[in-house]
Amino acid sequence: MADDKKPAGRKPTLPPGMKKPAGPAVAGSKLPPGSKRSPGSKLPPGKRPPGAKRPPGAPAGPGGDGATALTRADFSTDQDVRWCPGCGDYAILATVQRLMPEIDTPKENVVFISGIGCSSRFPYYMKTYGMHSIHGRAPTIATGLKASRPELDVWIVTGDGDGLSIGGNHLIHLMRRNVNVQLLLFNNQIYGLTKGQYSPTSETGKVTKSTPFGSIDHPFNPSALVLGADATFVGRTMDRDPKHMKIMLRAAHDHRGTGFLEIYQNCNIFNDGAFFEYTEKATKADRSVFVEHGKPLVFAGGSKGIRVNGFKLEEIDLEGGKWSADDCLIHDESSVELAGLIGRMFRSDSLPQPFGVFYRVSRPTYEDQLHAQIKDVVDRRGKGKLEELLNMGDTWEVSG
């Protein structure tokens, strides 16, 4: 549930005595819930002004101040990239490497943490700090790192098996804590590294090595899952649209809180074409809708739109004269209800698949609250002295 949807009478989110974390002003927080912005608004809720991620007093790094302009090459390691030729992961790697010189974090403050799986090899190819950990646990490691070192810029790279199956528990807890990291979920709807078993996002009926008669598992819808866990930023993009991907990566990065970004990624070996309906030229326009804050939900080159009818969404034809763009739903990233509707547009025959930022709200981050609480106690009690603590309570003297 979003901050602003708390039932009346409940205590404030912050523990008693705690100050609101010192963070950059959040433009979105001033807007009333569900308010609409003018189309083209540059600063949606939760979005920080450039430069906000660097803590005050942090040294300017070569990545940030333009002193030495870094390029994509500065973020590529000398390791051979070992993904299969044609894998969607290459496009994601290239886009992330292209984005890096543009973000204002000093290079040495960037850390990529992954679990196990094809996607989780990612850190080896990024010339930043990185850790390729164990299956499903990257969010836990990222939480410990970010909680103890809030100035670091921590990225989690995970996949549908790693993040939603073995690591599902950690993923939801990361969302509710709102640790200020980015989580990139490379969703290819298959287990690739173990050579082709169905994953928790595989469609029912899927025939794989472990389901020769078809999978009977109902798949997760990742957006709905993390919305249920009170994620503060939920977005989706695709490997075949690097331009959109880069905008989404940047948005997830700039969000102060957990930036959850699902990336549809083609596994050309074990699950080729899983998303072609949404990503390939012939069908993309008709089957995908790119949502933007303050703009109507239109697609198919402006010829179709989405409107709300009762509690349901429905596709409308904008060229038949009956409907116009004015009838379309206007996207509002700060509305949890709307996020629920858009997040639930999922593999529907009658609606296109949504891409973009579905939800973005501001909520205090875990590490800000942790350190605010420590600061508050230090301010009230003074910095602890070990000798005093050891001698506290009932003591007695034995003389020689």
Add this chain to the structure above:
Amino acid sequence: MAPKTVESIAEATILFAGDSGDGMQLTGSQFTLATAYAMNDLATLPDFPAEIRAPAGTTYGVSGFQLHFGSVNIQTPGDEVDLLVAMNPAALKVNLERVRKGGSVLVNTSAFEKRSLDLAGYEEDPLENDSLDGYQVIRVELTKLTREALKDSPLNQKEIDRSKNMFALGLALWLYSRPVDPAQRWISQKFAKKPAIMEANLHLLKKGYHYGETTEQFVSRFEVDPASLEPGRYRAIQGVHALALGLLAASVESGLPLFYGSYPITPASDLLHTLSRYKHFGVMTFQAEDEIAAVGSAIGAAFGGSLAVTGTSGPGVALKAEAIGLAHIMELPMVIVNMQRGGPSTGLPTKTEQSDLLQAMFGRNGDSSIPIVAPSTPGDCFEAAYEAARIAVTYMTPVILLSDGYLANGSAPWLIPDVSKLPPFPVQFAKESLSDEEFRPYVRNKETLARPWAKPGTKGLEHRIGGLEKQDGTGNVSYDAGNHETMTRLREEKTDRVARDLPPLEVYGKTEGDVLIIGWGSTRGSIEAATDRLLAAGRSVGAVHLRHVNPLPLDLKSICDRFTHLVVPELNNGQMVRILRDRFLLPFQSLTKIQGRPFPAGEIVSFVESMIDGHTDNG
């Protein structure tokens, strides 16, 4: 009424036992506090059920607190009980076997009615038949006396009845000539905001004390002289608190911020509770969503340059195993605290055991030997925790700190350490580099074999680590056959080198002779108590205690060689004995106890005597 005589005794063991809701832990800890003020040496054994509020009156709902105190060196919570305070029939039934023949049993006779006797499984009232022959039975109508004492109190019946433990405490304090004011102060503070309860408790405490003076049941009371402890300032401390302070001291001395990631589990939760109160020291505590997240968060914090710790008990260590292996191959420093309890599986959550030793040694996939440190007394938890942290950072390795439920909950007088005399704890992070050369995260220190600790945020040291095998030096992923063998051996060698730093072992008792008793962890008190008795009986016996379980001290073998027989008492089915046999190929004999309680010193004495006298099967 004749004045009471005072009998001076050297030591005594008292056991308070009652229902889970009778406040026995509180009564015991207040008696402990008074005993600390009386400057006796002491050891405690809180013993409570896993159920929070088991049905009243049942045997499985019995909660006990045992305290051994004296003017002499006290090493164990006592093999046998001198005075059992039984608040109800179930408490008597469960604990009578622990009372020595001729010992005293103080019973709350008000509770010995039909229903309570039935619940305890007594077919007839033990106070009415001969089942208590051979014991001194002190009959006190605790409930009735409590109600009379509080007849003018505004408290309701339930609240009044719940206060009867204060009457019992007052009486026990009188019986052993303990000061009553520490408990008075505690009550006044604790219930400052509830004056009615405060008044009732203070009144009962006094009534209980006076009851001892006036009743005809006691002809004498006892007196225990102060113990001759090493000079200095003392406090009574529970192992779990000493352990928390040891970790904190390591953080202060090293200058590393302390990060503690943990998931609630008995009996380790108190470590989380304690550390979470040290925020003014900058301590970061993180209650994770599960055991794996707890260790994961610690790994993340270790990567970031914190003194990272995760704490749990055996079942939690099982869940953390994969992540501990990750810390091992990534060679990051962290401490994993295991407060051992009875196992396997959920086992005996509130009882002590030493049965996770082999898990600590071998409970991971792959060859992964990591240092293991085991504290031996509640106070030693401080030093052992400090030492574990120091080894972790010096050698860039996860370290397991193998404590247990008895140490965690037990109390003992603790000579408060002098902060200025703590061992030095220097920390060296890899320095920023402006050269174009790739940073090599697996180049090792020649002495310790430790790799550099390169924190994210340091310019020029960008590097990747992970669970895949590392190439020696560069740390790049490597599947090379020879490299894997080299790295496996290097990791093991690094752990082995910790032994070079260890102080020489001290042998307690004879330094050569018939029998060497080898112990580790919390059995130290029992073993040394047994050794004292054997030496007093003229036996040629020595004892050596291992704080460092892995690697083993280098001088252990030469000490073993000086004795004819070797015996290894453990609170498990024989784990350390396997390690020692494997390592030294010597005929170590196993002596085990698997009852969820500390080792009775008397059993060690009889076993060693029969070894010397040739009655023991050498199997």
